[in-house]
Amino acid sequence: MRKSHWTPSIIPNDNDQTAYLVAEDFGKLGRAWREAEYEATDLETVIQDLLSGQYNNPFRVVAFNTAESWSQDVSADVAAELRRRCEQQMRELPHTISDFVNRHEMPDRRQLALLLI
Template identity: 60%
Template structure:
């Protein structure tokens, strides 16, 4: 039975995976960025990162309460950002370079094709 004054749950009620970005605001600290539930899917988070919606992203976490799991997906997201930039023949945006370097590394190996 719900008590009067009990706050509503912030946990999504449908079976979906939610992606949240931790942002570093410098001297004022770090925080998980507030997000509308409709904008917590992976594609929207990646697009928002690439568009500069986060000042200094440090981590991306995914969770699904229905399936009872959570995971740090920062490396996967950084690799996807790098992949998209490679496909577009562009550099990683400067506001994401530290994030990609931190999670993928500067010395990522370039795949080479063997010519026969």
């Protein structure tokens, strides 16, 4: 019996769409790219999923666009947007993403705590 060496592609079929994938740390089980439905790889959906606790311990977000032949780690940009939205809504960062935001936030963008005397 012949074995097939074909594997399904994770590359989007649309001509020009940027996809965002989240890598998550599963502790002793290791790190992996989270499985996502094709329609759920746009930036807004990924941000909403992060804010709603769909990811327990994300450590990286990568964007790629095959039509334009590029990929990029966008973790710092996503962390800044997560912080901005939580501040805008006057709420704390969800515990599921606080480590991610603190790890990827640009040092000059972190807000310093004020000491109350």
